[in-house]
Amino acid sequence: MAESLSYTEKLKKWNRFEVEKFSKKAPVTTPYPFIDIEKPPEYRGIPHINPEKCIGCGACVNACPPDALILEWDKKRGVKRLTFNAARCIRCHRCVEVCPTGAMEPTNIFEIATDNKEDLVEVVEHKLAYCEECGEYLDFTERQIEYVKAILPKEIIDMYALEDRIGLTQEAKMRKTVEKLRETEGNAYPAFILVKKGGEE
Amino acid sequence: MVTTRDLEAHFEFECRACENGHCRKADVETILSERKGLKEFYEAFKEHIKECKRMTYGQYMFVIDREVLPEAVLWWHNHPEFKETHLSTAVGTDERPLNGKFVYMPFLNVQVEPQNMDENYWVFLKAYMPADDPSFPSVAAKLPAALWIEREVKDLLGFNPVGHPDPRRLILPEDWPEGVYPLRKDMDYRHSPMAEVKTEFKEKPEGTTLVPMGPVHMGIEEPAHFRLFVKGEEIVDVDYRGFYSHRGIEKTGEGRLTYNQVLFLAERICGICGYQHSVSYAMAVERLADVEIPDRARYIRTLMLELERIHNHLLWVGIAAHLVGYDTGFMHAWRIREPVMWLVERLTGNRKQYGMNIVGGVRRDILDYRKEEILKVVKQIREETKKFIDIALNTNTFIKRAEGVGILPYKIAKAYSVLGPTARASGRRIDTRLDQATKTAMAYNEVDFKVPVYKEGDVLARVLVRMDELFESLWIVEQLIDQMPGGDIMVPIGDLPEYEEALGFTEAHRGEVVHYVMTGEKNKVYRWKVRAPTYNNLPAVPEMLKGYHVADAPLIIASIDPCYSCTERVQFVDVETGKVKVLTEAEFNELSIKYRGVF
Ligand code: SF4
Ligand code: SF4
Numbered sequence: 001m002a003e004s005l006s007y008t009e010k011l012k013k014w015n016r017f018e019v020e021k022f023s024k025k026a027p028v029t030t031p032y033p034f035i036d037i038e039k040p041p042e043y044r045g046i047p048h049i050n051p052e053k054c055i056g057c058g059a060c061v062n063a064c065p066p067d068a069l070i071l072e073w074d075k076k077r078g079v080k081r082l083t084f085n086a087a088r089c090i091r092c093h094r095c096v097e098v099c100p101t102g103a104m105e106p107t108n109i110f111e112i113a114t115d116n117k118e119d120l121v122e123v124v125e126h127k128l129a130y131c132e133e134c135g136e137y138l139d140f141t142e143r144q145i146e147y148v149k150a151i152l153p154k155e156i157i158d159m160y161a162l163e164d165r166i167g168l169t170q171e172a173k174m175r176k177t178v179e180k181l182r183e184t185e186g187n188a189y190p191a192f193i194l195v196k197k198g199g200e201e
Numbered sequence: 202m203v204t205t206r207d208l209e210a211h212f213e214f215e216c217r218a219c220e221n222g223h224c225r226k227a228d229v230e231t232i233l234s235e236r237k238g239l240k241e242f243y244e245a246f247k248e249h250i251k252e253c254k255r256m257t258y259g260q261y262m263f264v265i266d267r268e269v270l271p272e273a274v275l276w277w278h279n280h281p282e283f284k285e286t287h288l289s290t291a292v293g294t295d296e297r298p299l300n301g302k303f304v305y306m307p308f309l310n311v312q313v314e315p316q317n318m319d320e321n322y323w324v325f326l327k328a329y330m331p332a333d334d335p336s337f338p339s340v341a342a343k344l345p346a347a348l349w350i351e352r353e354v355k356d357l358l359g360f361n362p363v364g365h366p367d368p369r370r371l372i373l374p375e376d377w378p379e380g381v382y383p384l385r386k387d388m389d390y391r392h393s394p395m396a397e398v399k400t401e402f403k404e405k406p407e408g409t410t411l412v413p414m415g416p417v418h419m420g421i422e423e424p425a426h427f428r429l430f431v432k433g434e435e436i437v438d439v440d441y442r443g444f445y446s447h448r449g450i451e452k453t454g455e456g457r458l459t460y461n462q463v464l465f466l467a468e469r470i471c472g473i474c475g476y477q478h479s480v481s482y483a484m485a486v487e488r489l490a491d492v493e494i495p496d497r498a499r500y501i502r503t504l505m506l507e508l509e510r511i512h513n514h515l516l517w518v519g520i521a522a523h524l525v526g527y528d529t530g531f532m533h534a535w536r537i538r539e540p541v542m543w544l545v546e547r548l549t550g551n552r553k554q555y556g557m558n559i560v561g562g563v564r565r566d567i568l569d570y571r572k573e574e575i576l577k578v579v580k581q582i583r584e585e586t587k588k589f590i591d592i593a594l595n596t597n598t599f600i601k602r603a604e605g606v607g608i609l610p611y612k613i614a615k616a617y618s619v620l621g622p623t624a625r626a627s628g629r630r631i632d633t634r635l636d637q638a639t640k641t642a643m644a645y646n647e648v649d650f651k652v653p654v655y656k657e658g659d660v661l662a663r664v665l666v667r668m669d670e671l672f673e674s675l676w677i678v679e680q681l682i683d684q685m686p687g688g689d690i691m692v693p694i695g696d697l698p699e700y701e702e703a704l705g706f707t708e709a710h711r712g713e714v715v716h717y718v719m720t721g722e723k724n725k726v727y728r729w730k731v732r733a734p735t736y737n738n739l740p741a742v743p744e745m746l747k748g749y750h751v752a753d754a755p756l757i758i759a760s761i762d763p764c765y766s767c768t769e770r771v772q773f774v775d776v777e778t779g780k781v782k783v784l785t786e787a788e789f790n791e792l793s794i795k796y797r798g799v800f
Contacts (some may be wrong), residue, residue, distance in 0.1 A: 042548070043546060044550035044551055065458065065464075065466065066465070090469070090555070090556075091555075092553070092555070092556040094465075097564075100382075131665060
């Protein structure tokens with residue numbers, strides 16, 4: 001295989017109307033796919049999930065027009081699975097736009113032809129948070145909860161007593177609130193104040 | 202969250218209808234006095250008009266009795282003063298979940314004064330039909346422009362156009378059972394029944410021979426089946442069966458996607474004029490949400506639309522050259538075109554502008570250093586195309602085949618509502634870019650360009666119209682780059698109002714693209730109708746073919762630049778995207794892993 005000029009170099013020479021105009025002839029036919037084709041940096045290729053950054057929030061799944069990304073919950077095993085199927089991807093990069101953590105990484109790969117469909121699928125599994133109170137898994141992943149804790153300002157966390165409550169299932173949370181309400185029956189304070197008190201105790 | 206200013210206030214129109222703060226609520230008298238012709242129409246059909254309403258800027262709706270539909274459509278289409286007014290398309294809607302009725306609604310593009318977007322407007326003629334008797338008197342009996350659309354609503358919604366001259370199946374495949382109507386709301390979009398194959402072809406006229414052409418066009422390599430009835434070499438009559446690439450896109454869009462996701466489906470309707478579709482769709486939704494998009498976004502959109510027109514015209518002229526046997530021309534036209542594609546790839550991230558648009562603006566900005574690059578490409582294209590045209594138009598192979606062939610007279614062009622360059626080559630002075638209020642989504646009102654019109658109506662005239670347009674587009678691009686304003690490139694769109702309707706439209710390189718959107722609940726689309734220009738141009742092709750030789754047929758067909766996929770929008774059976782999409786998709790993936798290598 002002949003060493004080839006860079007693709008753009010070649011195309012510069014291709015830019016001609018009559019043959020006399022160019023001095024050195026450059027071959028236009030390249031031994032593609034055995035060599036790499038130069039892509040512009042702006043090209044939108046298939047995205048890639050960085051499992052270290054992904055928190056499993058599912059924002060990308062909601063945005064994806066052709067359902068190339070899907071989320072599944074397996075409450076028995078306590079995992080949440082994010083699957084990316086490049087065969088369905090239309091390379092629109094909506095997912096890249098909406099991802100809060102930058103886990104969806106843009107690439108400019110466009111050649112996805114393969115003889116093995118498994119190559120096209122990327123799977124990221126997340127551990128679901130576990131509620132000690134009722135012994136069930138939450139809808140959220142552990143990382144999601146960490147992330148929420150990290151980005152919310154202190155006041156809000158205090159106001160809603162999130163430190164304690166965030167790890168609970170919806171049911172347990174409601175039960176706690178009801179208990180508090182019972183304790184202070186006839187009290188005119190809004191519920192969150194009661195909760196706050198509860199948090200401080 | 203979203204601050205919505207009125208479109209009129211921003212563009213400094215005098216708005217006399219906004220008494221209640223919202224234009225859609227203005228009273229009948231003010232609405233009718235807004236534009237020329239509305240009052241006249243109202244007077245003529247007073248007894249039959251139930252309601253009249255202003256949908257959005259330059260779009261009016263009359264709710265009218267179905268009995269007078271043909272008269273009303275013809276009143277507009279053949280208006281003696283508004284010469285270029287035409288029946289653009291129509292939409293059938295199943296509104297039974299809302300009010301227990303079906304709706305058939307033709308749209309008219311009313312041209313009070315050609316190329317004055319502040320005077321012209323759209324008229325929707327909405328006719329309600331009871332659920333047990335969805336029929337209406339056929340407009341097609343008197344106006345061929347309605348031939349296809351009435352067959353379409355018959356196929357997809359089960360309406361009965363009484364008196365239609367040719368009520369054969371148009372869209373659904375031959376093995377689709379009778380009485381199953383895909384666009385009715387009670388049909389699930391995953392349902393795809395089968396029945397016996399039943400073909401309906403036109404009877405062969407006495408003393409002719411049948412020459413089948415298709416089911417794939419030899420030059421454009423897209424599915425379309427023409428049946429030419431010939432006497433010797435001369436074509437006497439033509440039958441057409443198409444819609445082999447009907448993909449059911451409208452149903453998918455209505456079934457499960459949100460308005461922002463539909464956009465990405467819309468732009469994939471066509472492989473070469475996708476950006477036109479995405480802008481039209483975005484425009485319709487922006488009108489519904491009543492937001493005004495930033496000037497910079499309008500400019501960038503216009504720039505992309507024009508770049509698209511440039512490369513599409515070059516692509517077409519290449520194919521035309523190829524079909525007449527002038528392959529040198531074909532190679533050169535496509536070589537000249539390629540730098541535009543590279544430029545677009547750098548600007549938008551895809552050769553085909555895919556993924557550039559979003560409802561409310563555009564997704565990528567044009568950085569200043571790119572401007573030089575654009576101007577460089579434009580300059581190069583202009584020089585090379587000039588040379589190319591000079592050579593092509595002095596090549597006998599080309600001229601001899603194109604001149605005086607496939608003539609489409611003005612009258613037939615008007616009767617079929619032919620659009621775009623095909624219409625302009627037959628003397629119709631229409632161009633949606635200037636005719637209708639495109640200014641809310643595009644910046645055509647702020648640039649200067651001419652609309653070339655030829656009278657000859659033959660294939661050569663169609664070549665010349667397109668080449669003139671190409672140079673105008675290059676000039677538009679230069680102006681846009683020069684005048685590009687600063688600022689944001691998109692605005693967020695809040696929630697859409699429920700059950701409102703609007704049109705979005707652009708002038709693609711083949712003619713006017715129309716997207717009709719009716720919103721549903723929860724930011725979904727209740728009804729989405731796409732009408733690509735070829736939908737109007739293709740029914741006129743048999744008229745162009747009659748009287749010419751079989752050898753000319755491929756060229757004549759290609760001369761309207763048909764795009765079958767756009768026209769047919771449209772039957773893919775999509776099992777893996779159900780409501781419980783999470784699980785079914787997963788199953789699909791598991792299956793595909795399990796059976797890998799088996800299929
Ligand atoms: S949006 Fe980002 S963080 Fe959230 S699930 Fe998708 S990739 Fe992970
Ligand atoms: S690039 Fe678009 S289609 Fe592909 S996974 Fe992301 S959102 Fe989905």
